[in-house]
Amino acid sequence: MAKIDFNDAEQRHAFWHSSAHLMAQAVKRLYPEVQLGTGPAKDKGFFYDFYREKAFSADDLQAIEEEMGKIVKEHLPIERFELSREEAKKLMQEKGENFKLELIDLIPEGETISFYQQGEFVDLCAGPHLENTQQIQAFKLLQTGGAYWHNDATKPMLQRIFGIAYPDKKMLKKHLDELEEARKRDHNKIGRELEYFTTVDYIGQGLPILLPKGYKLFQILQRFVEDEEERRGYQHTRTPLMAKADLYKISGHWYHYRDGMFIIGDEANEDEVLALRPMTCPFQFQAYLTRTRSYRDLPLRYAETSTLFRNESSGEMHGLIRLRQFTISEGHLIVTPEQLEDEFKKSVELAQFMLKTMGLEEDVSYRFSKWDQNDRAKYIGSPEEWERVQQEMFRILTHMDIDFEEADGEAAFYGPKLDIQIKNVFGKEDTLITVQIDFQLAKKFEMEYIDREGNKQNPYIIHRTSIGCYERTMALLLEKYAGALPLWMSPEQARVLPISDKHLEAAQALTDQLKAAGLRATLDGRNEKVGKKIKDAQNEKVPYMLVMGDQEIADGTVAVRSRKEGQLGTLPLAELITKLQTEDKEKLR
RNA sequence: GCCACUGUGGCUCAGGGGUAGAGCAAUUCACUCGUAAUGAAUAGGUCGUGAGUUCGAUUCUCACCAGUGGCUCCA
Numbered sequence: 195m196a197k198i199d200f201n202d203a204e205q206r207h208a209f210w211h212s213s214a215h216l217m218a219q220a221v222k223r224l225y226p227e228v229q230l231g232t233g234p235a236k237d238k239g240f241f242y243d244f245y246r247e248k249a250f251s252a253d254d255l256q257a258i259e260e261e262m263g264k265i266v267k268e269h270l271p272i273e274r275f276e277l278s279r280e281e282a283k284k285l286m287q288e289k290g291e292n293f294k295l296e297l298i299d300l301i302p303e304g305e306t307i308s309f310y311q312q313g314e315f316v317d318l319c320a321g322p323h324l325e326n327t328q329q330i331q332a333f334k335l336l337q338t339g340g341a342y343w344h345n346d347a348t349k350p351m352l353q354r355i356f357g358i359a360y361p362d363k364k365m366l367k368k369h370l371d372e373l374e375e376a377r378k379r380d381h382n383k384i385g386r387e388l389e390y391f392t393t394v395d396y397i398g399q400g401l402p403i404l405l406p407k408g409y410k411l412f413q414i415l416q417r418f419v420e421d422e423e424e425r426r427g428y429q430h431t432r433t434p435l436m437a438k439a440d441l442y443k444i445s446g447h448w449y450h451y452r453d454g455m456f457i458i459g460d461e462a463n464e465d466e467v468l469a470l471r472p473m474t475c476p477f478q479f480q481a482y483l484t485r486t487r488s489y490r491d492l493p494l495r496y497a498e499t500s501t502l503f504r505n506e507s508s509g510e511m512h513g514l515i516r517l518r519q520f521t522i523s524e525g526h527l528i529v530t531p532e533q534l535e536d537e538f539k540k541s542v543e544l545a546q547f548m549l550k551t552m553g554l555e556e557d558v559s560y561r562f563s564k565w566d567q568n569d570r571a572k573y574i575g576s577p578e579e580w581e582r583v584q585q586e587m588f589r590i591l592t593h594m595d596i597d598f599e600e601a602d603g604e605a606a607f608y609g610p611k612l613d614i615q616i617k618n619v620f621g622k623e624d625t626l627i628t629v630q631i632d633f634q635l636a637k638k639f640e641m642e643y644i645d646r647e648g649n650k651q652n653p654y655i656i657h658r659t660s661i662g663c664y665e666r667t668m669a670l671l672l673e674k675y676a677g678a679l680p681l682w683m684s685p686e687q688a689r690v691l692p693i694s695d696k697h698l699e700a701a702q703a704l705t706d707q708l709k710a711a712g713l714r715a716t717l718d719g720r721n722e723k724v725g726k727k728i729k730d731a732q733n734e735k736v737p738y739m740l741v742m743g744d745q746e747i748a749d750g751t752v753a754v755r756s757r758k759e760g761q762l763g764t765l766p767l768a769e770l771i772t773k774l775q776t777e778d779k780e781k782l783r
Numbered sequence: 784g785c786c787a788c789u790g791u792g793g794c795u796c797a798g799g800g801g802u803a804g805a806g807c808a809a810u811u812c813a814c815u816c817g818u819a820a821u822g823a824a825u826a827g828g829u830c831g832u833g834a835g836u837u838c839g840a841u842u843c844u845c846a847c848c849a850g851u852g853g854c855u856c857c858a
Contacts, residue, residue: 241853249787339853340786347855351786354853382851387794395790395831395849454857473858502858507784510856522858613858625858663858694815725818743817755818 198329198361204322210235212272212324213333213359214242219315220261221355224254230317231293231343231352238369238621240359243341243352245293250353255335258355262333269328270312274321282307286318293343293352294318332366333359336373376619381672382513388677388734390668390685391514400511400518402665410685410714411671412521412664416499419523419548419661426544428497428525433477435501439467444638445476446574450607454504470503474524475632475657479639482528487643492653493529493537497660500524514669515624522663527656528641534654535590538629541658542594545614545627548661551781552671553680554616558626560596562588563604563611573607575634583633584610606657608634614662619673626667630657678735678757681777687714688774689736691727693743701742704752704767711771713778715740732757738774 199205214233221228221244233242244250250258277285279298286294297318301307310319312327324330335357343349360366377383385391390408393401404412420430436458442448447455448469455472459465471477478496487494501521510516529537549555565573565580573580587610591598598612605611614627632655636642642650661667671679681687688708692701701717708715718727724741731739741753751764765773 252788337852338787341854342785345855347785351854353786356853393849399849504857507856509784509786509854512851516857520858620852622853628858659858666858691818693817696815721815723816723819723821725816726820727818729819739818741817745817753817761818 196325198324200361200365207235208322208324209330209361210240210359211319211321212327213330213357214240215272215310215312215315215317215319215323216262216265216327216330216333216359217258217335217355217357218242218244218317219265219312220258222315223261223265224257229293230291231341232297233317236356239336239357241354241356243343243354245343245350245352249340250338250355255338255355259333259335262330265313266327266330268313269326271326272310272312272323274308274310274323276306276308279307282309282318285309285316289316291318329361330359331361332363333357334366334370379619379673379676380513381515381618381669384677385514385669385672388672390672398518399508400506400516402514402517404665407685408668411668411679411683414683414685415661415664415667416523418551420497420499422544422547423495423497423523423525423660426495426540427493428495431478431481431496431498433474433481433498433500434471435503436468436470437477439469441476442469445635446607446638447472447476450572450574454506456503456505471500472502472504474498474500474502474522475526475635475655476639478524478526479635479641479655482641483639487528487641489530489643489645489651492643493527493533495525495527495537497523497525499664514665515618517663517665520663520665523659523661525658525660527658528636528643528653529656530643530645530651530653534586534631534656535593537656538587538590538631539594541629541656541660542596542612544660545629545658549614549627552661552667552683554626554670554674557616557670557674559615560598561604561613561615561625562591562598562600563606563613564600564602565605565610566603569603573605575608579633580610583631587612587631606630606632608632609657616670618670624666626662626670627659628657628662629659631655632657678737680781681737681774682779682781684735684737685714686716686734686736687778688716688738688740689727689731690715690717690740690742691724691731692717692719693724693741695721697742697744697747700747704740704742707767708771708774711775713771713774728755740770 198209211234218230218233225246229245231243231245282298283295286298298307308320310317310321310323335355337356339354340351341354342351358369389405390411391402391404394403439448451472456470457467459467461467478498481496482494499521501519503519506516506518527537546555549558564584567577591612609630609632611628611630613625615623616626617623636652636655641653643653645651690701690705692698698719705715705717728739735757737757739755741755746752746764751766752770753764754762754770756762
């Protein structure tokens with residue numbers, strides 16, 4: 195039997211795919227009434243969807259694991275065979291696999307219909323697979339969850355079981371240990387422990403409280419972003435958090451986004467109906483509309499640190515990543531067609547600069563999000579316009595030095611997007627940053643400029659964010675650094691630790707001097723042993739600990755300890771301040 | 784919204800139909816300490832919320848709220 199090369203993506207894939215079949219075989223043995231959905235390999239691991247009235251319990255999972263172990267020991271060969279469409283349907287009918295029957299109907303005419311069999315278990319499947327069940331020597335079922343048939347919320351919900359498998363126990367243990375480690379970085383855990391944020395049940399879902407450390411980080415990022423934007427030719431606005439329904443009717447949000455908005459007042463009662471803003475675009479457009487614009491005014495770059503409200507459905511909220519109220523580094527660029535490419539590139543470059551400075555540039559991937567031409571109700575504009583703008587955007591993207599994937603059906607309702615994606619500790623992907631080309635809203639809002647020939651033209655609009663939503667970005671930073679943020683982002687950069695109460699006064703003076711030098715310093719004036727103070731500061735991820743005792747006071751120095759490097763010896767105060775200021779300004783690690 | 788799981792003092796958790804405990808953390812006093820875990824004392828919980836069953840519920844039932852994982856949706 196061929197040995198599996200786990201570094202080979204295809205072999206790994208086949209391994210996990212066969213693991214899914216192994217699990218399905220065990221499930222069918224234990225619960226014959228279960229109907230099979232589908233069971234593919236994932237990036238890491240596998241899952242299989244089953245139709246069953248009851249969800250699988252933890253005890254069920256254990257029983258399934260045990261049954262899988264038995265099947266492995268049976269050394270069942272895995273064999274492929276092909277059937278005609280009629281034979282295939284007959285077989286699946288006999289087995290009562292109604293979902294598989296649906297799948298057969300989806301296989302295009304002329305394509306071969308293949309099955310894989312191991313022992314009594316047969317599954318409709320394109321493969322490829324392992325040769326024998328005994329190759330799967332180590333596995334673990336990790337969790338269950340509901341999943342709609344065909345990923346469609348109108349279809350029945352199946353029970354999905356997730357698992358991981360490896361050719362040997364060592365590899366499995368390594369994977370499980372890594373999972374454990376990743377969980378320890380979960381921003382939702384450390385962000386609360388380190389007191390960046392909290393939630394309160396009687397405030398509500400998706401409405402976190404940023405505690406002082408959380409707000410400090412927010413503020414540091416906001417100042418950094420706004421300064422950088424200003425340097426790059428942006429002007430900042432501050433626009434209302436709500437508007438009359440009329441505004442959203444012009445933009446189309448009222449019709450395309452209504453379920454996502456918090457609406458105040460009732461049209462039926464002829465109230466004045468207002469809605470909290472789910473995005474900033476129509477507000478900033480009003481800034482553009484204050485006077486007649488010439489091509490000489492363009493590009494016009496508006497930015498805003500903008501708080502938005504979206505009525506996400508209840509199951510969606512997650513830590514700081516998915517919220518009902520959040521604040522985004524919003525911006526809109528009003529450009530002529532000739533400026534589109536350059537301004538688009540600059541927008542992406544600004545985002546990349548932000549990612550690089552935060553240390554996240556290695557962790558993101560790029561997605562060119564296009565419309566779904568089979569679902570036109572979701573979008574405004576004609577198919578011809580969509581094709582034209584998407585081609586234009588594709589052209590711009592290929593001129594840039596980025597690898598991107600294309601995704602259908604991920605566009606905004608008014609235009610295609612470049613999404614910068616990032617994964618959290620659980621491997622779940624979210625959009626961190628987005629740059630979008632909008633060829634629709636300028637027309638709707640009658641935004642125009644006078645071109646060289648004196649003719650009125652609709653500009654293009656680039657919707658973009660430089661750092662994304664602050665809350666989400668903060669979440670990913672906390673996970674990236676496991677709470678130990680680089681100095682420039684640390685809410686508390688240095689903590690002064692007096693050896694005893696005797697040294698409190700000198701320690702206070704040192705703290706004040708550091709603050710005067712623009713550093714974020716605090717004093718631990720507790721009546722505790724210095725060892726304990728150091729330990730606490732380490733746990734709270736403070737980058738620098740400054741110990742003050744008789745020796746230091748006599749010498750006019752400070753004993754410096756770094757979280758990363760341990761004892762750094764004693765430094766004269768002026769030298770310490772220079773060191774910290776230098777590191778603070780560096781930003782890049 | 785759907786499928787599940789969870790909810791006992793700041794944290795980790797124990798307990799169990801008769802109105803609650805432990806360790807750590809906290810506070811005060813003593814000690815004034817050079818890399819946490821000395822001594823003494825104190826405080827802190829209507830056991831997520833509401834209703835039902837019961838003589839009595841934190842413990843049983845139901846509903847709701849919130850947190851978490853998955854699906855759908857989305858920044």
